[in-house]
Amino acid sequence: MEESNELHSEENKTSQDNNKKRKLKTPAQLMALEKFYNEHKYPTEEMKSQVAEQLGLSEKQISGWFCHRRLKDKRLSRDETCANGRQDRSSGVIQDRASGLGQDSCGSTKHGDHRYVDPREVESRRLSGHDFPAADITREYRSHYTERVGGMDNTSSESSSSLQDRFFTQNEDPYDVETSRYLAHNGVFSPINPRGTENMAYKPAGYLKVKGEAENAAITAVKRQLGRHYQEDGPPLGVEFDLLPPGAFESPIMDSVHEPSIVGNPVLRSPDISGVKGQLSPRTRYEVYNSKFSSQDSYIQQENPCIMHGFDLQEKKSSKKLRQKSTYINHTNSSPGKNSSLDIYDKSVGGTSAYNTNRKDKMRSKRGYSGRKVTSEQTEPCLHEYDRVSSPKLVQRSDYLKPKPSSSIENLDGECKAMKVYSNPIRVMMNSTDEMVVAKQARVNLPQRDYSTNSFPQLPPRKNQIKGTAMEMPSSFSEDETAETNSSVD
DNA sequence: TTGTGTTTTATTGCCTCC
């Protein structure tokens, strides 16, 4: 009797604890939430309830999550603003932008920015189908807005909303830092810097059309500094590197014929990066998925690991000891095309942990994609649930761009589903001894589905090294890659 | 193994808008 009472009390206690203790969202939930967040930063009650129902969460949780997510974005944005301020002072490259825009100082935490537009207004305008010039959009919501444009017009698209982030977010304005950094660094990275390229050189005409005069001034300033190195379009800036010594990045495995783009970057061959070889924890998988889904073409990631900037990797090594915040900033800097959010994703996821990628990277390198533990109970129910959800809807990804709340919510179904569907090709690619061949095969086998534009148009900018790089890929890069593949075949 | 730091989630109070 006493035992049963104890048992009951134990159960009660456990249930109470369960109620009391916070529960981590499952990767699938997070993914869906991030995705939905990229669509609607201020969801309506109806949307919230639908999301809650779909994800098996309470509306309160959803509301809270969105609230915190917005705070997170804001915080990241603030951090980045601070970083930008420092960068401005040190480099002076973007000085006139800062001055021209009256950018917030680090101390300013409120969105008192004169460019600030009530996000709800933005949202409501979006929902009501009223477009407005992107120049009028706050930096926070630029990504939000451009996501719509992105699917149709690459001119000002950001490879992620965010994120993060960013990943991952996400909605910061890292390109101040990034452009100055990258362009000052050398122009070579411009082509692989979606934001930088978009904003600065890649498609400046389109950008200038969209962004407005204030940022135009910044661009002009950078142009001036770059002088003759700056090119409106075409090949990278006229910076040349010394040739690498023969065999400098020799890869014992790689077939230079099959993998021309990888040869130069042995790091990318490391199991850490292609950690899918190992058994991924659900969460890690989630990040990988994010990285892949966030990219314009997930296969690019495999076939163009060169997008993993060399100095990105170096930076990672040199800044291992950096704290979280600086890590985030560094990562942002080294992943210019990102909205940090989700990002970044990101944010980083992010996004979720959009900005602790260095930590995770370290972890991955040490533990081989261990990541946070996510129990199977946590992940599988949702995944299964999403698996159960049949998905004619999945194919209807075009609905995603519609302002209808339901459409976006429907996409939540596809999120998990797509995760599962997408995992196989990835694994095949990564497990194969000749990954590139298999990857190309997989790519050929999955041509119908436009993952980049429809399935995962706006994923949190996860500031993961992988996603950070992959997601930054301008669309043209995939074209280049295609061309390269073709040429290699030739 | 433990302590520390970071991130995420939940709660609460205040503010603004309708």
Add this chain to the structure above:
DNA sequence: GGAGGCAATAAAACACAA
């Protein structure tokens, strides 16, 4: 006054170094 959002705070979960 109620609803929604923001900000601050606490606590749990997690990763990492010693």
